[in-house]
Amino acid sequence: MPTTVDNARLKELNSALRTKAAELDTISTAFTVEDGGVTVSTEKAAAFRKALADAQEIKQLITDLEGAAAIQTFLNEPASSPLAPRDAALTAHLAGQSAKSLGERFIDSSEFKSLAAAGFRGSFDQIVTIEGSGLHQLARKDVFSRSAGTAAVLGLGTPEQLEMVPRPLRPGRIRDLFPSETTTANILYGVRVTGFTNGAAVVPERAMEVPAGGGAAVEVYARAPQSQLTFKTVLYPVAEIAHTMPIHKNTLADEPRLRGIIDTELVDGVKMVEDNEILYGPGGDDSITGIVNTQGVQTYAQDAADKQTAAIRRAATRAVLANYPPTGIVLHPFDFEDLELETDGQGAYRVAVNVAIGAQKIVWRLAVVDSMAINEGKFLVGSFGLGARLYDREQVGVQVSTENRDNFERGVVTMRGSERIGLEVPRPESFVYGTFKAAA
The missing domain is CATH 3.30.2320.10 (hypothetical protein PF0899 domain)
Known part of the structure; x- marks a missing residue:
């Protein structure tokens, strides 16, 4: 089937993109920042630009291949179906995709369904990247690194798992006031204007000036007055906001509660601290300086x-x-x-x-x-x-793993929510x- 081929190709392209991303990070470590300036060799700069161009080309191929797969799926539908309902269904499906939250995209991903079908047995150390828009301004790229133990099933009939009532998300986000900006840098630097003296004035075409040694005034072309601008270079660190949460492995099979945990507790926890940092961040090498400070x-x-x-x-x-x-x-x-x-x-x-x-x-x-x-x-x-x-360096993402202390012995997985942002003022x-x- 075309979908199977496309999925295999997509995994290859995702793997190639991750390799290029690692290459970019490796090259960027050679950049040095001194006295507000960045020093980099010509060879390293050329290698960085080439790796970035390759990564962008791979990313575009992934986008194109996903679009082609959607067209194949549409064309493979029964020809007897009326076109109008089919178009409406496709539009509704795409609209639903764009409105899905981070947790819903995780639950609906083919990788999670494969885990569930296998009973969450074995070790899964691959990185799965889900791209798309419409995550209610929570993220554009969601990365999940997963490893889980074995989920036991009790033979006591068929239980019904009730929906967890999630904690409401904080209604207002300070980032809503900012236009969307992204960066691939590990540190930001810019120029801050600290003073401006405006000397602009009306300048006549000619003026009478007395020579420096004295004597009669002579006619000269008028000179425009000079203005003064003072500025300084400022470095802005890209800070990581993160937290972890231990969850029993059985919760991985409980989709409603897992979705609520991801959407409310992990993601919203990161975003609440983000709001505080935008306003009152203390600054320093690893923390952003908030606007108020x-x-x-x-x-x-x-x-x-x-x-x-x-x-x-x-x-x-x-x-x-x-x-x-x-x-x-x-x-x-x-x-x-x-x-x-x-x-x-x-x-x-x-x-x-x-x-x-x-x-x-x-x-x-x-x-x-x-x-x-x-x-x-x-x-x-x-x-x-x-x-x-x-600036978003890494938008909010969630990782899941058993490789943390004695998690395997206790049947526990650790979920980690994080993002990396920078604030320029x-x-x-x-x-x-x-x-x-x-x-x-």
């Missing part, structure tokens, strides 16, 4: 006579004065509640119209993310995506970290 970010305190909405608007003006119109706001849920419950002089809610029509969370034309990551009583307004950029003055006044 970046030198040069402006601050603003709510005036006693103003309401919260007015404080946000005045803080936004500070960003505008820095020539960076803000694009978003981060608020604590309690503070956003207070803001939505603000009333005018007649007791009417100021933002009731937006709430009533189910509009997006917007205040003063700015997108709002209400997140528990930000301290209560504080808010951050700024130019997300321009004044700061978030080239224009800290485009952000304003505000403080609401304390309630009376």
